[in-house]
Amino acid sequence: MKISLIQPIHANYKIVRKSNGGFFKPAQLTMPYIAACTPPEFDVEIYDEIAAPLDTDKINGDVIGITAVTPFINRAYELSKIFRDRGQTVILGGPHVSSLPGEAINFADAVIIGEGDLLWPKALRDWKNDRLKQIYRNKKPLPLEKLPRPRWDLLDPKKYIVPQVVQASRGCPFSCDFCSLRNIYPTFRTRPVRDVVEEVEKIPNRHIVFWDDNIIGDPQWAKKLFIELAPLKKRWYSQATITMAKSKELVRLAAKSGLGGLFVGLESFSSNSLKGTNKGFNKVEHYKKDIRLFRDNGIAVISGMVFGFDEDTLDSFEANLHGAIEIGLTGVSCSILTPYPGTPLYKRMEKQGRLITRDWSKYSSDDVVFTPKNMTPHQLIKGHNHVGKQFYLYSSMIKRYSKNHFFYNLNPRKMLDNAIEFWGLNLSNHRYFKLFNENTDEENPIFISSTLDRFSQTSD
Protein backbone atom coordinates (compact mmCIF):
# COMPACT_ATOMS: atom_id res chain seq x y z
CA MET A 1 0.00 0.00 0.00
CA LYS A 2 1.46 3.26 -1.11
CA ILE A 3 0.93 6.83 0.06
CA SER A 4 1.86 9.87 -2.04
CA LEU A 5 2.08 13.19 -0.19
CA ILE A 6 1.89 16.42 -2.19
CA GLN A 7 2.79 20.03 -1.45
CA PRO A 8 1.27 21.97 -4.39
CA ILE A 9 2.38 25.36 -5.70
CA HIS A 10 0.70 28.64 -6.57
CA ALA A 11 1.44 30.54 -9.78
CA ASN A 12 3.05 33.45 -7.88
CA TYR A 13 5.74 31.20 -6.54
CA LYS A 14 6.92 30.35 -10.04
CA ILE A 15 7.76 34.02 -10.36
CA VAL A 16 9.61 34.12 -7.07
CA ARG A 17 11.55 31.06 -8.19
CA LYS A 18 12.53 32.77 -11.44
CA SER A 19 13.50 36.11 -10.02
CA ASN A 20 15.62 35.06 -7.07
CA GLY A 21 17.07 31.86 -8.41
CA GLY A 22 15.78 30.08 -5.32
CA PHE A 23 17.72 32.16 -2.80
CA PHE A 24 14.98 31.76 -0.20
CA LYS A 25 13.85 28.19 -0.57
CA PRO A 26 13.98 26.39 2.74
CA ALA A 27 12.50 22.91 2.88
CA GLN A 28 8.86 22.73 3.88
CA LEU A 29 8.20 20.75 7.02
CA THR A 30 4.58 19.69 6.65
CA MET A 31 4.93 16.65 4.39
CA PRO A 32 8.19 15.24 5.87
CA TYR A 33 6.38 15.45 9.20
CA ILE A 34 3.14 13.84 7.96
CA ALA A 35 5.30 11.11 6.34
CA ALA A 36 6.81 10.45 9.77
CA CYS A 37 3.31 10.04 11.22
CA THR A 38 2.41 7.45 8.56
CA PRO A 39 2.04 3.91 9.97
CA PRO A 40 4.98 1.64 9.01
CA GLU A 41 2.86 -0.74 6.94
CA PHE A 42 2.50 1.96 4.25
CA ASP A 43 5.21 3.00 1.76
CA VAL A 44 5.39 6.75 1.52
CA GLU A 45 6.76 9.29 -0.97
CA ILE A 46 6.70 13.11 -1.16
CA TYR A 47 6.22 15.43 -4.13
CA ASP A 48 7.05 19.09 -3.54
CA GLU A 49 5.78 21.17 -6.43
CA ILE A 50 7.57 24.24 -5.02
CA ALA A 51 10.87 22.48 -5.69
CA ALA A 52 10.07 20.70 -8.99
CA PRO A 53 7.17 20.39 -11.46
CA LEU A 54 4.73 17.50 -10.87
CA ASP A 55 4.13 14.69 -13.32
CA THR A 56 0.71 13.55 -12.14
CA ASP A 57 0.85 10.40 -14.32
CA LYS A 58 3.68 9.09 -12.16
CA ILE A 59 1.97 9.70 -8.82
CA ASN A 60 0.51 6.29 -8.11
CA GLY A 61 -0.21 6.21 -4.37
CA ASP A 62 -3.32 4.32 -3.30
CA VAL A 63 -3.96 7.24 -0.98
CA ILE A 64 -2.91 10.80 -1.84
CA GLY A 65 -2.44 13.33 0.97
CA ILE A 66 -2.38 17.00 -0.05
CA THR A 67 -1.65 20.04 2.11
CA ALA A 68 -2.51 23.61 1.14
CA VAL A 69 -2.58 27.19 2.34
CA THR A 70 -5.49 29.23 1.00
CA PRO A 71 -3.82 30.63 -2.18
CA PHE A 72 -2.74 27.11 -3.20
CA ILE A 73 -6.07 25.40 -2.54
CA ASN A 74 -7.41 25.72 -6.09
CA ARG A 75 -4.39 23.77 -7.30
CA ALA A 76 -4.96 21.21 -4.53
CA TYR A 77 -8.60 20.77 -5.65
CA GLU A 78 -7.49 20.48 -9.29
CA LEU A 79 -4.98 17.76 -8.39
CA SER A 80 -7.53 16.02 -6.20
CA LYS A 81 -9.93 15.73 -9.15
CA ILE A 82 -7.24 14.19 -11.36
CA PHE A 83 -6.45 11.51 -8.75
CA ARG A 84 -10.04 10.79 -7.73
CA ASP A 85 -11.06 10.40 -11.38
CA ARG A 86 -8.41 7.67 -11.56
CA GLY A 87 -9.85 5.92 -8.49
CA GLN A 88 -7.18 7.03 -5.99
CA THR A 89 -8.33 8.15 -2.52
CA VAL A 90 -7.57 11.77 -1.66
CA ILE A 91 -7.24 13.15 1.88
CA LEU A 92 -6.79 16.91 2.29
CA GLY A 93 -5.33 18.79 5.27
CA GLY A 94 -3.60 22.05 6.15
CA PRO A 95 -4.53 25.66 6.96
CA HIS A 96 -7.23 26.22 4.32
CA VAL A 97 -8.93 22.89 4.87
CA SER A 98 -8.87 23.42 8.64
CA SER A 99 -10.51 26.82 8.14
CA LEU A 100 -13.16 25.66 5.65
CA PRO A 101 -13.64 21.88 6.00
CA GLY A 102 -17.21 22.12 4.69
CA GLU A 103 -15.91 23.43 1.37
CA ALA A 104 -12.90 21.09 1.18
CA ILE A 105 -14.91 17.90 1.64
CA ASN A 106 -16.57 18.55 -1.73
CA PHE A 107 -13.17 17.96 -3.34
CA ALA A 108 -11.82 15.01 -1.32
CA ASP A 109 -12.65 11.64 0.18
CA ALA A 110 -11.73 12.87 3.65
CA VAL A 111 -10.45 16.00 5.34
CA ILE A 112 -8.24 16.41 8.41
CA ILE A 113 -9.04 19.44 10.56
CA GLY A 114 -6.10 20.90 12.52
CA GLU A 115 -3.08 18.88 13.65
CA GLY A 116 -2.75 15.66 11.70
CA ASP A 117 -0.28 13.82 13.96
CA LEU A 118 -2.79 11.28 15.29
CA LEU A 119 -5.66 11.82 12.84
CA TRP A 120 -3.62 10.89 9.75
CA PRO A 121 -2.63 7.38 10.96
CA LYS A 122 -6.21 6.88 12.15
CA ALA A 123 -7.62 7.87 8.75
CA LEU A 124 -5.18 5.57 6.93
CA ARG A 125 -6.10 2.61 9.12
CA ASP A 126 -9.80 3.41 8.63
CA TRP A 127 -9.21 3.50 4.88
CA LYS A 128 -7.41 0.15 5.02
CA ASN A 129 -10.40 -1.30 6.85
CA ASP A 130 -12.84 0.25 4.38
CA ARG A 131 -14.40 2.64 6.85
CA LEU A 132 -12.84 6.00 5.97
CA LYS A 133 -14.86 8.84 7.50
CA GLN A 134 -15.31 12.19 5.77
CA ILE A 135 -14.12 14.43 8.58
CA TYR A 136 -11.39 13.91 11.20
CA ARG A 137 -11.00 16.40 14.04
CA ASN A 138 -9.01 16.39 17.33
CA LYS A 139 -10.95 16.57 20.57
CA LYS A 140 -8.19 18.49 22.38
CA PRO A 141 -4.80 20.10 21.64
CA LEU A 142 -2.04 17.51 21.27
CA PRO A 143 0.85 17.15 23.73
CA LEU A 144 4.19 17.80 21.98
CA GLU A 145 6.36 15.27 23.82
CA LYS A 146 8.20 12.69 21.72
CA LEU A 147 7.15 13.89 18.27
CA PRO A 148 8.50 11.71 15.47
CA ARG A 149 11.47 13.05 13.45
CA PRO A 150 10.46 14.43 10.03
CA ARG A 151 11.32 12.11 7.10
CA TRP A 152 13.97 14.30 5.45
CA ASP A 153 15.20 11.23 3.59
CA LEU A 154 12.16 11.65 1.31
CA LEU A 155 13.23 15.10 0.01
CA ASP A 156 16.18 15.90 -2.23
CA PRO A 157 18.41 18.16 -0.05
CA LYS A 158 20.02 19.71 -3.14
CA LYS A 159 16.75 21.45 -3.95
CA TYR A 160 16.69 23.58 -0.79
CA ILE A 161 18.86 26.35 0.61
CA VAL A 162 18.12 25.03 4.11
CA PRO A 163 17.35 21.32 3.65
CA GLN A 164 16.11 20.55 7.18
CA VAL A 165 13.92 22.73 9.38
CA VAL A 166 12.57 22.33 12.91
CA GLN A 167 9.42 23.30 14.79
CA ALA A 168 10.11 23.82 18.50
CA SER A 169 6.70 25.17 19.50
CA ARG A 170 3.24 25.29 17.98
CA GLY A 171 0.84 28.21 17.85
CA CYS A 172 1.18 31.63 19.39
CA PRO A 173 -0.04 33.10 22.69
CA PHE A 174 -1.48 36.09 20.81
CA SER A 175 -4.53 36.25 18.58
CA CYS A 176 -4.17 38.87 15.88
CA ASP A 177 -7.21 39.87 13.91
CA PHE A 178 -5.84 38.72 10.53
CA CYS A 179 -4.04 35.54 11.66
CA SER A 180 -5.22 32.03 10.73
CA LEU A 181 -3.25 30.22 13.34
CA ARG A 182 -6.09 29.46 15.76
CA ASN A 183 -7.76 27.36 13.06
CA ILE A 184 -4.80 24.98 13.09
CA TYR A 185 -3.32 25.22 16.56
CA PRO A 186 -5.93 26.00 19.21
CA THR A 187 -3.33 26.82 21.91
CA PHE A 188 0.35 27.73 22.23
CA ARG A 189 2.49 24.75 23.25
CA THR A 190 6.23 24.10 23.50
CA ARG A 191 8.24 20.92 22.98
CA PRO A 192 10.63 19.70 25.68
CA VAL A 193 13.90 21.63 25.21
CA ARG A 194 16.02 18.46 25.31
CA ASP A 195 13.95 16.87 22.56
CA VAL A 196 14.39 19.92 20.29
CA VAL A 197 18.12 20.10 20.96
CA GLU A 198 18.56 16.40 20.20
CA GLU A 199 16.74 16.91 16.89
CA VAL A 200 18.92 19.89 15.99
CA GLU A 201 22.08 17.99 16.97
CA LYS A 202 21.34 15.33 14.37
CA ILE A 203 20.96 17.86 11.54
CA PRO A 204 24.19 17.80 9.57
CA ASN A 205 23.89 21.34 8.17
CA ARG A 206 25.09 24.43 9.98
CA HIS A 207 22.05 26.53 9.03
CA ILE A 208 18.71 25.79 10.67
CA VAL A 209 15.29 27.41 10.34
CA PHE A 210 12.83 27.11 13.23
CA TRP A 211 9.41 27.28 11.56
CA ASP A 212 7.79 28.45 14.78
CA ASP A 213 5.27 31.24 14.69
CA ASN A 214 6.67 32.88 17.76
CA ILE A 215 9.78 31.18 19.13
CA ILE A 216 9.71 33.34 22.27
CA GLY A 217 6.00 32.68 22.94
CA ASP A 218 7.13 31.43 26.37
CA PRO A 219 10.21 33.55 27.19
CA GLN A 220 11.42 31.32 30.08
CA TRP A 221 11.27 28.21 27.91
CA ALA A 222 12.99 30.14 25.09
CA LYS A 223 15.87 31.14 27.37
CA LYS A 224 16.43 27.47 28.27
CA LEU A 225 16.30 26.53 24.60
CA PHE A 226 18.84 29.19 23.60
CA ILE A 227 21.23 28.19 26.40
CA GLU A 228 21.14 24.55 25.29
CA LEU A 229 21.44 25.40 21.60
CA ALA A 230 24.57 27.51 22.02
CA PRO A 231 27.12 24.66 22.26
CA LEU A 232 25.87 23.23 18.92
CA LYS A 233 27.35 26.25 17.08
CA LYS A 234 24.53 26.42 14.52
CA ARG A 235 23.36 29.52 12.72
CA TRP A 236 19.60 29.75 12.92
CA TYR A 237 16.62 31.88 11.86
CA SER A 238 13.05 32.08 13.08
CA GLN A 239 10.01 34.25 13.72
CA ALA A 240 9.08 36.14 16.88
CA THR A 241 7.02 39.03 18.14
CA ILE A 242 8.73 42.32 18.88
CA THR A 243 7.97 41.68 22.56
CA MET A 244 11.26 39.74 22.53
CA ALA A 245 13.06 43.09 22.78
CA LYS A 246 11.54 43.62 26.24
CA SER A 247 14.27 41.33 27.58
CA LYS A 248 17.86 42.22 26.77
CA GLU A 249 18.91 38.91 28.29
CA LEU A 250 16.65 36.96 25.93
CA VAL A 251 18.06 38.79 22.87
CA ARG A 252 21.62 38.28 24.09
CA LEU A 253 21.09 34.56 24.73
CA ALA A 254 19.47 34.18 21.31
CA ALA A 255 22.44 35.89 19.65
CA LYS A 256 24.90 33.71 21.60
CA SER A 257 23.05 30.58 20.51
CA GLY A 258 23.54 31.51 16.83
CA LEU A 259 20.43 33.53 15.90
CA GLY A 260 21.30 35.22 12.60
CA GLY A 261 17.96 36.64 11.50
CA LEU A 262 14.44 37.04 12.77
CA PHE A 263 11.15 37.66 10.98
CA VAL A 264 9.15 40.09 13.11
CA GLY A 265 5.62 41.27 12.28
CA LEU A 266 5.85 45.03 12.87
CA GLU A 267 3.05 45.30 10.25
CA SER A 268 2.81 49.11 10.28
CA PHE A 269 4.51 52.26 11.50
CA SER A 270 1.15 53.81 12.34
CA SER A 271 -0.32 53.14 15.81
CA ASN A 272 -3.64 54.16 14.38
CA SER A 273 -3.51 51.47 11.67
CA LEU A 274 -2.56 48.84 14.24
CA LYS A 275 -5.60 49.70 16.38
CA GLY A 276 -8.01 47.21 14.85
CA THR A 277 -5.51 44.35 14.59
CA ASN A 278 -5.58 43.15 18.22
CA LYS A 279 -1.83 43.65 18.13
CA GLY A 280 -1.52 46.16 20.95
CA PHE A 281 1.86 44.70 21.91
CA ASN A 282 3.41 46.36 18.82
CA LYS A 283 4.47 49.76 20.17
CA VAL A 284 5.48 51.96 17.23
CA GLU A 285 7.24 54.40 19.53
CA HIS A 286 9.61 51.60 20.65
CA TYR A 287 10.44 50.21 17.19
CA LYS A 288 13.64 52.21 16.78
CA LYS A 289 15.22 51.20 20.06
CA ASP A 290 13.95 47.61 19.79
CA ILE A 291 15.45 47.08 16.35
CA ARG A 292 18.65 48.74 17.52
CA LEU A 293 18.88 46.14 20.30
CA PHE A 294 18.71 43.31 17.74
CA ARG A 295 21.21 45.01 15.45
CA ASP A 296 23.63 45.59 18.32
CA ASN A 297 23.52 41.87 18.96
CA GLY A 298 24.23 41.08 15.30
CA ILE A 299 20.68 39.86 14.60
CA ALA A 300 19.13 40.89 11.28
CA VAL A 301 15.44 41.81 11.38
CA ILE A 302 13.11 41.25 8.46
CA SER A 303 9.71 42.71 9.11
CA GLY A 304 6.27 41.91 7.80
CA MET A 305 4.61 45.07 6.51
CA VAL A 306 0.89 45.05 5.80
CA PHE A 307 -0.99 47.60 3.68
CA GLY A 308 -4.73 48.17 3.49
CA PHE A 309 -5.83 48.57 7.12
CA ASP A 310 -8.98 50.66 7.48
CA GLU A 311 -6.96 53.48 9.02
CA ASP A 312 -4.38 53.49 6.19
CA THR A 313 -4.48 56.40 3.78
CA LEU A 314 -2.49 57.18 0.64
CA ASP A 315 0.14 58.79 2.86
CA SER A 316 0.71 55.54 4.75
CA PHE A 317 2.87 54.04 1.99
CA GLU A 318 5.57 56.72 2.23
CA ALA A 319 5.31 56.80 6.03
CA ASN A 320 5.90 53.04 6.28
CA LEU A 321 8.69 53.09 3.72
CA HIS A 322 10.44 55.91 5.53
CA GLY A 323 10.05 54.17 8.92
CA ALA A 324 11.42 50.86 7.64
CA ILE A 325 14.51 52.48 6.12
CA GLU A 326 15.12 54.77 9.08
CA ILE A 327 15.25 51.98 11.65
CA GLY A 328 17.57 49.98 9.40
CA LEU A 329 15.54 46.84 8.74
CA THR A 330 17.45 44.20 6.81
CA GLY A 331 14.36 43.33 4.80
CA VAL A 332 10.63 43.82 4.59
CA SER A 333 8.04 41.40 3.35
CA CYS A 334 5.26 43.56 1.93
CA SER A 335 1.74 42.13 2.01
CA ILE A 336 -1.66 43.43 1.15
CA LEU A 337 -4.08 42.87 4.03
CA THR A 338 -5.85 39.57 3.29
CA PRO A 339 -8.89 38.29 5.15
CA TYR A 340 -8.08 34.57 5.34
CA PRO A 341 -11.17 32.44 5.93
CA GLY A 342 -11.91 31.71 9.57
CA THR A 343 -10.17 34.84 10.90
CA PRO A 344 -11.96 37.64 12.77
CA LEU A 345 -10.94 39.94 9.89
CA TYR A 346 -12.69 37.68 7.37
CA LYS A 347 -15.86 37.58 9.43
CA ARG A 348 -15.88 41.38 9.70
CA MET A 349 -15.28 41.93 5.99
CA GLU A 350 -17.97 39.41 5.14
CA LYS A 351 -20.46 41.08 7.49
CA GLN A 352 -19.67 44.48 6.01
CA GLY A 353 -20.14 43.10 2.47
CA ARG A 354 -16.59 44.11 1.51
CA LEU A 355 -15.23 40.85 0.07
CA ILE A 356 -14.57 41.34 -3.64
CA THR A 357 -13.94 37.70 -4.45
CA ARG A 358 -13.82 34.22 -2.99
CA ASP A 359 -11.42 33.03 -5.66
CA TRP A 360 -8.88 31.67 -3.19
CA SER A 361 -6.00 31.89 -5.65
CA LYS A 362 -6.19 35.66 -5.18
CA TYR A 363 -5.69 35.28 -1.40
CA SER A 364 -1.93 35.42 -1.80
CA SER A 365 -1.38 38.76 0.00
CA ASP A 366 -0.27 40.22 -3.36
CA ASP A 367 -3.84 40.92 -4.50
CA VAL A 368 -6.67 43.04 -3.12
CA VAL A 369 -9.63 40.82 -2.27
CA PHE A 370 -11.70 43.32 -0.26
CA THR A 371 -12.85 46.92 -0.68
CA PRO A 372 -10.34 49.13 1.14
CA LYS A 373 -11.66 52.09 3.12
CA ASN A 374 -9.53 55.08 2.14
CA MET A 375 -8.24 54.17 -1.31
CA THR A 376 -9.16 52.18 -4.38
CA PRO A 377 -7.94 48.59 -4.79
CA HIS A 378 -5.73 49.81 -7.63
CA GLN A 379 -4.13 52.47 -5.42
CA LEU A 380 -3.52 49.84 -2.76
CA ILE A 381 -1.70 47.58 -5.22
CA LYS A 382 0.31 50.44 -6.64
CA GLY A 383 1.29 51.65 -3.17
CA HIS A 384 2.33 48.15 -2.10
CA ASN A 385 4.45 47.74 -5.26
CA HIS A 386 5.98 51.14 -4.79
CA VAL A 387 7.13 50.41 -1.23
CA GLY A 388 8.66 47.07 -2.27
CA LYS A 389 10.54 48.65 -5.15
CA GLN A 390 11.78 51.67 -3.20
CA PHE A 391 12.79 49.67 -0.15
CA TYR A 392 15.04 47.46 -2.29
CA LEU A 393 16.66 50.26 -4.32
CA TYR A 394 20.47 50.27 -4.11
CA SER A 395 20.41 53.61 -2.29
CA SER A 396 18.14 52.18 0.41
CA MET A 397 20.27 49.04 0.71
CA ILE A 398 23.40 51.08 1.31
CA LYS A 399 21.65 53.31 3.82
CA ARG A 400 20.25 50.37 5.75
CA TYR A 401 23.45 48.35 5.60
CA SER A 402 25.43 51.27 6.97
CA LYS A 403 23.08 51.38 9.98
CA ASN A 404 23.82 47.80 10.86
CA HIS A 405 26.27 47.20 13.64
CA PHE A 406 27.37 43.90 12.24
CA PHE A 407 30.95 44.54 13.21
CA TYR A 408 29.90 44.36 16.84
CA ASN A 409 32.24 41.63 17.91
CA LEU A 410 34.84 41.59 15.18
CA ASN A 411 34.10 37.93 14.56
CA PRO A 412 35.01 37.48 10.86
CA ARG A 413 32.75 34.44 10.42
CA LYS A 414 29.70 36.28 11.76
CA MET A 415 30.53 39.40 9.77
CA LEU A 416 30.72 37.37 6.59
CA ASP A 417 27.47 35.52 7.37
CA ASN A 418 25.70 38.83 7.98
CA ALA A 419 27.02 40.37 4.79
CA ILE A 420 26.14 37.37 2.61
CA GLU A 421 22.64 37.18 4.07
CA PHE A 422 22.01 40.92 3.79
CA TRP A 423 23.13 41.23 0.18
CA GLY A 424 21.64 37.91 -0.92
CA LEU A 425 18.22 38.82 0.42
CA ASN A 426 18.32 42.42 -0.78
CA LEU A 427 19.65 41.78 -4.28
CA SER A 428 17.14 39.00 -4.97
CA ASN A 429 14.28 41.21 -3.78
CA HIS A 430 15.64 44.12 -5.81
CA ARG A 431 15.44 41.93 -8.90
CA TYR A 432 11.98 40.63 -8.03
CA PHE A 433 10.42 44.06 -7.55
CA LYS A 434 12.18 45.48 -10.61
CA LEU A 435 10.93 42.69 -12.88
CA PHE A 436 7.55 42.85 -11.25
CA ASN A 437 7.11 46.59 -11.68
CA GLU A 438 8.35 46.43 -15.28
CA ASN A 439 5.66 43.88 -16.01
CA THR A 440 2.84 45.66 -14.21
CA ASP A 441 0.26 47.19 -16.47
CA GLU A 442 -0.74 50.42 -14.76
CA GLU A 443 -4.11 50.29 -16.48
CA ASN A 444 -4.70 46.82 -15.17
CA PRO A 445 -7.64 46.50 -12.80
CA ILE A 446 -7.60 44.82 -9.44
CA PHE A 447 -5.74 41.55 -9.56
CA ILE A 448 -1.99 41.43 -9.54
CA SER A 449 -2.14 37.74 -10.41
CA SER A 450 -3.02 38.75 -13.97
CA THR A 451 0.24 40.67 -14.08
CA LEU A 452 2.08 37.70 -12.68
CA ASP A 453 0.50 35.37 -15.23
CA ARG A 454 1.53 37.71 -18.01
CA PHE A 455 5.02 38.01 -16.58
CA SER A 456 5.24 34.27 -16.26
CA GLN A 457 4.42 33.84 -19.96
CA THR A 458 6.84 36.50 -21.18
CA SER A 459 9.81 35.57 -19.04
CA ASP A 460 10.03 31.89 -20.04
Ligand code: B12
Ligand atom coordinates in the same frame (compact mmCIF):
# COMPACT_ATOMS: atom_id res chain seq x y z
C1 B12 B 1 6.85 28.12 7.42
C2 B12 B 1 5.69 28.88 6.88
C3 B12 B 1 5.82 29.44 5.63
C4 B12 B 1 7.08 29.27 4.77
C5 B12 B 1 7.10 27.89 4.08
C6 B12 B 1 5.74 27.43 3.71
C7 B12 B 1 5.65 25.94 3.62
N1 B12 B 1 4.80 25.50 2.74
O1 B12 B 1 6.28 25.20 4.34
C8 B12 B 1 6.96 30.46 3.78
C9 B12 B 1 7.70 31.62 4.36
C10 B12 B 1 7.46 30.20 2.36
C11 B12 B 1 5.47 30.72 3.86
C12 B12 B 1 4.81 31.38 2.89
C13 B12 B 1 3.46 31.61 2.96
N2 B12 B 1 2.64 31.43 4.01
CO1 B12 B 1 3.15 30.50 5.59
N3 B12 B 1 3.51 29.71 7.21
C14 B12 B 1 4.52 29.03 7.64
C15 B12 B 1 4.27 28.57 9.09
C16 B12 B 1 4.90 29.57 10.03
C17 B12 B 1 4.75 27.17 9.46
C18 B12 B 1 4.29 26.05 8.52
C19 B12 B 1 4.86 24.76 9.01
O2 B12 B 1 5.83 24.26 8.51
N4 B12 B 1 4.28 24.19 10.06
C20 B12 B 1 4.73 22.96 10.62
C21 B12 B 1 3.87 21.81 10.11
C22 B12 B 1 4.26 20.50 10.76
O3 B12 B 1 2.58 22.15 10.51
P1 B12 B 1 1.38 22.37 9.50
O4 B12 B 1 1.83 22.71 8.15
O5 B12 B 1 0.39 23.25 10.13
O6 B12 B 1 0.79 20.89 9.44
C23 B12 B 1 0.08 20.33 10.52
C24 B12 B 1 -1.45 20.45 10.33
O7 B12 B 1 -1.83 21.64 9.69
C25 B12 B 1 -1.82 19.22 9.58
N5 B12 B 1 -1.68 19.16 8.14
C26 B12 B 1 -1.23 20.09 7.27
N6 B12 B 1 -1.31 19.63 6.02
C27 B12 B 1 -1.78 18.40 6.05
C28 B12 B 1 -2.03 17.50 5.02
C29 B12 B 1 -2.53 16.25 5.35
C30 B12 B 1 -2.79 15.27 4.26
C31 B12 B 1 -2.75 15.92 6.70
C32 B12 B 1 -3.25 14.59 7.06
C33 B12 B 1 -2.52 16.84 7.73
C34 B12 B 1 -2.03 18.07 7.40
O8 B12 B 1 -0.96 18.26 10.17
C35 B12 B 1 0.33 18.84 10.45
C36 B12 B 1 0.88 18.25 11.72
O9 B12 B 1 0.07 18.51 12.82
C37 B12 B 1 2.72 28.64 9.11
C38 B12 B 1 2.10 28.77 10.44
C39 B12 B 1 2.02 27.39 11.09
N7 B12 B 1 2.48 27.27 12.26
O10 B12 B 1 1.58 26.44 10.50
C40 B12 B 1 2.42 29.80 8.17
C41 B12 B 1 1.11 29.75 7.39
C42 B12 B 1 0.85 28.35 6.93
N8 B12 B 1 1.40 30.58 6.23
C43 B12 B 1 0.40 31.27 5.83
C44 B12 B 1 0.39 32.08 4.68
C45 B12 B 1 -0.83 32.95 4.47
C46 B12 B 1 1.46 32.08 3.79
C47 B12 B 1 1.54 32.84 2.48
C48 B12 B 1 0.33 32.80 1.59
C49 B12 B 1 1.90 34.26 2.90
C50 B12 B 1 2.31 35.21 1.86
N9 B12 B 1 2.01 36.42 2.15
O11 B12 B 1 2.95 34.95 0.90
C51 B12 B 1 2.75 32.14 1.81
C52 B12 B 1 2.29 30.91 0.97
C53 B12 B 1 3.40 30.24 0.27
C54 B12 B 1 3.78 28.82 0.68
N10 B12 B 1 4.88 28.38 0.08
O12 B12 B 1 3.17 28.10 1.46
C55 B12 B 1 -0.80 31.11 6.75
C56 B12 B 1 -1.85 30.24 6.08
C57 B12 B 1 -3.22 30.81 6.19
C58 B12 B 1 -4.17 30.13 5.29
N11 B12 B 1 -5.44 30.28 5.55
O13 B12 B 1 -3.83 29.47 4.36
C59 B12 B 1 -0.13 30.48 8.03
C60 B12 B 1 -1.03 29.54 8.83
C61 B12 B 1 0.35 31.67 8.91
C62 B12 B 1 -0.69 32.41 9.66
N12 B12 B 1 -0.28 32.89 10.80
O14 B12 B 1 -1.82 32.62 9.30
N13 B12 B 1 4.92 30.22 4.99
Ligand code: SF4
Ligand atom coordinates in the same frame (compact mmCIF):
# COMPACT_ATOMS: atom_id res chain seq x y z
S1 SF4 C 1 1.75 37.45 16.67
FE1 SF4 C 1 1.96 36.58 14.61
S2 SF4 C 1 1.61 34.37 14.84
FE2 SF4 C 1 0.91 35.39 16.73
S3 SF4 C 1 -1.28 35.66 16.41
FE3 SF4 C 1 -0.26 37.55 15.76
S4 SF4 C 1 0.11 37.29 13.53
FE4 SF4 C 1 -0.38 35.26 14.38
